Amino acid sequence: MGRWSRGRPITVVVPPGARGGTGLPALIQPQLATLVDRPPKGGDWSYEIKFDGYRVMTRIEGGVATIFTRNGHDWTERMPRLADACNALQVDDAWLDGEAVVLDSSGQPDFNALQNAFDRRSTAEIVMFVFDILWLNGTDLREQPLRARRALLRDLMAEQSSDVIRFSEDFPQDPVSLVASACKMKLEGIIGKRGDAPYRSGRSPDWIKLKCNLRQEFVVGGFTRAKGARSGVHSLLLGVYEKDGSLRYAGSVRPYFSSRDGPAFLKRAEPVLRDSTAFYNPPKPEKERDYLWLDPSLVVECSFLEWTPGGEVRHPIFHAVRDDKPASAISEEPMVAVETDEPVEADTGSTREVPGPKGGLKIGNIRITNPQRVLDEVTGHTKKELAEYYAAIAEWALPYLHNRPLALVRAPDGIKGELFFQKHSERAAIPGIQELPTELHPRHPPLLVANTPEALVGLAQMSVIELHTWNAIAPDLEHPDRIIFDLDPDPALPWAAMLEAAELLKVVLDEIGLRSFPKTSGGKGFHVVVPLTRRQGWSETKAFAHAVAKHMAKVVPQRFSAVLGPKNRVGKIFIDYLRNGRGASTVAAFSVRARSGMGVSMPVSWDELKEVTRGDEWTMSKAVERQRSLTVDPWHGYWQIRQGITATMRRAVGID
CATH class of the missing domain: 3.90.920.10 (DNA primase, PRIM domain)
Incomplete structure (x- = not known):
């Protein structure tokens, strides 16, 4: 199949059995990968780098390209250089699936640089790694196996090389070694795809993702609380020891202590209070906070998304106070290769998913049953996606939920089914949810509050979609804030x-x-x-x-x-x-x-x-x-x- 009207013909050969299309689709939703904790032992799988960028779907009709985001938004004008490169492809019509990234000086995808490019509206450095082709010159390729689609795409890219549009290579190494290499290179992870599978929009087990897990212990060099407050903890100030023995500030984390753990932490912190900071690079004080410095002796464990260039953790999640390691032994842990007989950890911290029994899975410590149950027939959103969202958004949502009585909207049969409005735990305990003392709301069952990431995931497990809150915070429920x-x-x-x-x-x-x-x-x-x-x-x-x-x-x-x-x-x-x-x-x-x-x-x-x-x-x-x-x-x-x-x-x- 060739293209003659815009230059020399292209000699790529469409796989046998590909069907003619009834018309170029206006929009194609991308196929999404399922997060797993280890690679499959058998099957026809290929593996590619998981690029740290924005997913883009490119539609080309009559030599004119339209670039869509994963959610179908037209971003063509935001990436003019990429659009021009797509316009130059010698095809009549096509659908390409890829990732828009900005590469750093070592050739690695740099998500911060990509975001800065959009913020500055200077997107000339954006390149697109194309990993799939769904349509070419009137032929719908989606029912073809992946290996056939990628062979066609490889030929197409070989004949039309470009610095802006690049073919996403796959690698022959075993996936465990690939994950270890990706982690050492500070990449996000790898994507596995079944070579014999067709293209299916939406989340699919035919595509899997294996992500690097960043989680370690930190020294607590201090904590903050509201200005003038006599008790409480707003955030812990984290540190790691450098090779020369100095303590480096590594960011802060909200601990969201329980009613028991908060006083226990303060009891341990009181004997090690000090007048000045132990950090050689202490954080810049905030006017609304009091800073209490500690001798660097307490240790906590946190997971996080990545290390910033400045040596701080991004999006940390507090897990526990640790007693089994001396503070003097805590440093920034180097990434090491995963042994081939060990499972590969997938994703980070409380959002880590592992398969559960009877078709379920776990997010953090919460087992999600019936994860593939569709909640919204229009979008296809599942219970798993709802739980993943509440786990991912917890860092920003919890401050507005902390100690506020809840009213919940449950949709056990999806949003088109019967909805249940719930203010109390009733007969079923909700994982992670706390009950307020009954004296705060006399003559009623205990009110509920969600103060931890586990609580939000627990609500999703109970098919809670909407979270409504009072205009007051416990224990003072008589004065709205x-x-x-x-x-x-x-x-x-x-x-x-x-x-x-x-x-x-x-x-x-x-x-x-x-x-x-x-x-x-x-x-x-x-x-x-x-x-x-x-x-x-x-x-x-x-x-x-x-x-x-x-x-x-x-x-x-x-x-x-x-x-x-x-x-x-x-x-x-x-x-x-x-x-x-x-x-x-x-x-x-x-x-x-x-x-x-x-x-x-x-x-x-x-x-x-x-x-x-x-x-x-x-x-x-x-x-x-x-x-x-x-x-x-x-x-x-x-x-x-x-x-x-x-x-x-x-x-x-x-x-x-």
Whole structure:
């Protein structure tokens, strides 16, 4: 099969049995790999590098390429040099599957450099490693075995060499050795693919991934707590010893101690408190934190994504205090080759997955049953993917969940089945979930809180999709620490009306002296969150929220309604203030929604609000990708806000 209209013919031969297509597909969802803890012993497998970049699907029609992200977003304009290289390929039409990366000086994929390239809008250094071809010159190749597709792709790439588009080679070595080599080279891992399998969109056992596991002990050189607080631990300050015996600061980790472990740690820390730091490169102090320094004698174990160029851990997860190793023996562990008779650890820390009995698997210490059960028929999202998401997002979600009573939405039969609203553990204990003392909520069963990554995975195991939280934190459940305004639009309104409404509410709150923070609801609109110092009770707070809603409806009656009910919001946006009563709850930041598409409630900054295109813009994968790419918290300053409802504020919204 050749291509004559744009230059010399291409001599690649389409495999026998490939079928003619009925038309170039508008979109093809990528095939995804299943994470495993060891390579399969038999079968027709080939192995490739797992590139640390962005997955891209490239559609070429009539010599014009369109580059899509994994989630189907058109990023062609964001990568013009790559698009030009794809346009130059001498094919009539094609679908290519690959990974966009930026290579460092040693030729290794550098994810930080890739993110910086997009941030600077300077993407000329991006290259694409192509590892599959799904369509070529009117022929659908997806039913062909992988080895045939890759032979065709190899020939195509050999005839059209390019520095920008490169063929992803496979390697003949055994996978255990490949993983060891990948880890020593600080790569993410390897991908295994069945050579006799067709291409199948979505997650498939025919593609597997084996990832390097980074986990080790650290010396605790100190800890932080809220400014002026007399107890508690916000974060542990981690260190490792250098070869010359000096202690290097290696980052911080939130421990999320249990009610028992927190006091136990402080009891051990008190005798080794010191006046000055033992780190030769101590962290830069934060104004809102007190720093307590320790003699470097306590040891903890953490997992993490990677070491940064500055020698700190990225995305650490606390696991335990260790007593079996002396602090003096703790240094940055070098990566060593895995012995061929040992299993290969897959993924990092609490998100590590291992196969479980009877078709289940484990994420951290939580066994996930029926992991392939489909929760959303539209996207194909499974229970496994939900659990993976909550494990991955835990670092950012837990501060907004810590000690807040929960209301849960369960979907045991998927989001199209019956949904169950649950505030108590009832008959079944939820792995990792803690119960609050009954005296905090008299005459009711104990309220639930999720304070650890294990709790979030445990909720996913129970098919909990949505996490709703109170506006108060235990043990003080009588004084709310925030007000939430839920902007609920008439479905007929355009999205621009939602953006305008959020901005107008911000203006009013600014004028009366209250700082606010927006987040998408994961559904139709926005939530505007106003943090408070805990001075006011529930009735005062709810009355104030109601007054703000009525004030907005009075000032801009053509835009807002403060009266509940669909008939009262025709062409308008209802400012739902009812979520501010005792026992009422609102979907938490980073919670998934039990709606088609399974969007996520995502914190955003006021500055980026105009870039948001819908209330369910962020999916689970996009939410994790976004959080890992951020350099500044969109809600920067949230935890430092000290504001309350004053008499002047009440008068401003019509309360005498």
